[in-house]
Amino acid sequence: MRAVLVGIWGKENPKEASKESIKELRELLKALGGHALGYLLQRKEEPDRRFYLGAGKLEELKAVVKGTKADAVVFDDFLSPAQLSNLERELRVKVLDRTDLVLEIFTRRAKSKEAKLQVELARLMHELPRLQGKGKSLSRLGGGLGARGPGEQETEIRRRLIKKRIHRIKQELEEIKRRRREQRKRRERPRHGEELLKVAIVGYTNAGKSTLMKALTKKDVFTADMPFATLDTRTSARTLAPGLRLLFTDTVGFIRKLPPELIESFKATLEEVSEADVILHVVDLSEEGWLDAVETVKGILKELSADEKPVVYALNKADRLVETEEEAKALPHPAFVGGRAVTVSAVKRWGLDRLLEEVVKAGREARRA
Ligand SMILES: Nc1nc2c(ncn2[C@@H]2O[C@H](COP(=O)(O)OP(=O)(O)OP(=O)(O)O)[C@@H](O)[C@H]2O)c(=O)[nH]1
Ligand SMILES: [Mg+2]
Structure with a gap:
C-alpha cells in the first residue's frame, strides 16, 4: 500500500498535535507493511460532513493522489459511512481511516482465542454502521426511487448475519470472562x-x-x-x-x-x-x-x-x-x-x-x- 495521509487541525486540535498524530499514523501504516508518500493537513475546525475536507482541499488531494500514483488515502480520524463512500467515489482509490489500520494490526497480532474473539467483535461493530451506508448507495443504483434494490437486500442479509455473530461472540467472551475470574480468584487467594x-x-x-x-x-x-x-x-x-x-x-x-x-x-x-x-x-x-x-x-x-x-x-x-x-x-x-x-x-x-x-x-x- 502506497498511501497519502490526511488530517485536520484547529483550535481544539493544535497543529503540533495533529502532526504528532500523523507521525503515529505513519507508524501504524508501516506496521502493516505500507508506505506513506506524504501527508496533507487542512485547517478546519469541524470535518466536512460529506467529504471530511473542504471542496478546494479535496481537489488538491485528488491531484496529489494522481501525481504520486498513490493507491490509498488514509484519514487520521473516524470517517462516517457517508464520508467513506463519498470519498471512495471521488478519489477512486482505497479509502481507509485510523480505525481501519488499528483494527488490521490487532487482527494480525491476535494470537490467543480471547484476543481473536475480541478483535473480531470490534471489527464487526465497526462494519455494521458502514454497511448501512453502502446499502443505500447500492440501492440507488439498482432500483428506482423508494424501491428496495438488490443491493439493499444483500446488505440486509449481511447485517443479520453480523448481528447473530456479534451475539454469539459476546456469549463466548462472557464464558471466557467467567473462567478468568475463577483463575484470578485462585491466584489471588493470599x-x-x-x-x-x-x-x-x-x-x-x-x-x-x-x-x-x-x-x-x-x-x-x-x-x-x-x-x-x-x-x-x-x-x-x-x-x-x-x-x-x-x-x-x-x-x-x-x-x-x-x-x-x-x-x-x-x-x-x-x-x-x-x-x-x-x-x-x-x-x-x-x-x-x-x-x-x-x-x-x-x-x-x-x-x-x-x-x-x-x-x-x-x-x-x-x-x-x-x-x-x-x-x-x-x-x-x-x-x-x-x-x-x-x-x-x-x-x-x-x-x-x-x-x-x-x-x-x-x-x-x-x-x-
Ligand atoms: N532505550 C530503551 N528502550 C526501551 C526501554 N524500555 C523498552 N524499550 C524498547 O521499547 C520498545 C517497546 O517495548 P515494549 O516493552 O514491547 O513496549 P510495550 O509498552 O509493551 O508496547 P505494546 O505492547 O506494543 O503496547 C522495545 O523495542 C523495547 O526494547 C528502555 O528503558 N530504554
Ligand atoms: Mg507490550
Missing part, C-alpha cells in the same frame, strides 16, 4: 498472613510496559519496537519480602483516538485493570508527544472506571536522555505526577527498586484509606 498487591501495568503503546514487566518479574513476555506488540494480558508474581507478594499484569497498549469498539471489545482482557490495587503507568520519556500520551491513557483509564486508583508513574527510557543512573535520578519530574513518579530504564534496570518501593507505598495507602 497465603496465610501474606500481603498481596495487584499491580496493573498500563500505558501508551510501545512505552515499554512488557519490558518493564520482564525486568520486574523475569517472566519472559514478548517485547518489540512496534505498536501493539502485546494484545493479551499476562500476570506474573514477584515476592518482594517474606509475606509480601506483588502480582503484575501486563496489558494491551493504548493510543490516541483508540476506536471505541476496541475498548468495548477488550473489556474482558482489561478487567485486570479495574481490579488492580495500584496502576503502574509507564511513560516513554524519549517520545516528543509523551505528555499527550499521558492524557490519552488517563482518558482511557476513566472509561475503564480505574481513574480513582492510586497511580505510580514509571518515567521510562531515561537511558535515551542521559548517560548514567545518577543523572537519571536527578532529572526533574513533571509537575502533574506529584510525588508518585520514578525515572527508570527498563532496559538498563535503572530505578527499579525505588519504583517497587513507591508501588508498595501507594498500595498500602490505598488499603488504609
Whole structure:
C-alpha cells in the first residue's frame, strides 16, 4: 500500500498535535507493511460532513493522489459511512481511516482465542454502521426511487448475519470472562498472613510496559519496537519480602483516538485493570508527544472506571536522555505526577527498586484509606 495521509487541525486540535498524530499514523501504516508518500493537513475546525475536507482541499488531494500514483488515502480520524463512500467515489482509490489500520494490526497480532474473539467483535461493530451506508448507495443504483434494490437486500442479509455473530461472540467472551475470574480468584487467594498487591501495568503503546514487566518479574513476555506488540494480558508474581507478594499484569497498549469498539471489545482482557490495587503507568520519556500520551491513557483509564486508583508513574527510557543512573535520578519530574513518579530504564534496570518501593507505598495507602 502506497498511501497519502490526511488530517485536520484547529483550535481544539493544535497543529503540533495533529502532526504528532500523523507521525503515529505513519507508524501504524508501516506496521502493516505500507508506505506513506506524504501527508496533507487542512485547517478546519469541524470535518466536512460529506467529504471530511473542504471542496478546494479535496481537489488538491485528488491531484496529489494522481501525481504520486498513490493507491490509498488514509484519514487520521473516524470517517462516517457517508464520508467513506463519498470519498471512495471521488478519489477512486482505497479509502481507509485510523480505525481501519488499528483494527488490521490487532487482527494480525491476535494470537490467543480471547484476543481473536475480541478483535473480531470490534471489527464487526465497526462494519455494521458502514454497511448501512453502502446499502443505500447500492440501492440507488439498482432500483428506482423508494424501491428496495438488490443491493439493499444483500446488505440486509449481511447485517443479520453480523448481528447473530456479534451475539454469539459476546456469549463466548462472557464464558471466557467467567473462567478468568475463577483463575484470578485462585491466584489471588493470599497465603496465610501474606500481603498481596495487584499491580496493573498500563500505558501508551510501545512505552515499554512488557519490558518493564520482564525486568520486574523475569517472566519472559514478548517485547518489540512496534505498536501493539502485546494484545493479551499476562500476570506474573514477584515476592518482594517474606509475606509480601506483588502480582503484575501486563496489558494491551493504548493510543490516541483508540476506536471505541476496541475498548468495548477488550473489556474482558482489561478487567485486570479495574481490579488492580495500584496502576503502574509507564511513560516513554524519549517520545516528543509523551505528555499527550499521558492524557490519552488517563482518558482511557476513566472509561475503564480505574481513574480513582492510586497511580505510580514509571518515567521510562531515561537511558535515551542521559548517560548514567545518577543523572537519571536527578532529572526533574513533571509537575502533574506529584510525588508518585520514578525515572527508570527498563532496559538498563535503572530505578527499579525505588519504583517497587513507591508501588508498595501507594498500595498500602490505598488499603488504609
Ligand atoms: N532505550 C530503551 N528502550 C526501551 C526501554 N524500555 C523498552 N524499550 C524498547 O521499547 C520498545 C517497546 O517495548 P515494549 O516493552 O514491547 O513496549 P510495550 O509498552 O509493551 O508496547 P505494546 O505492547 O506494543 O503496547 C522495545 O523495542 C523495547 O526494547 C528502555 O528503558 N530504554
Ligand atoms: Mg507490550
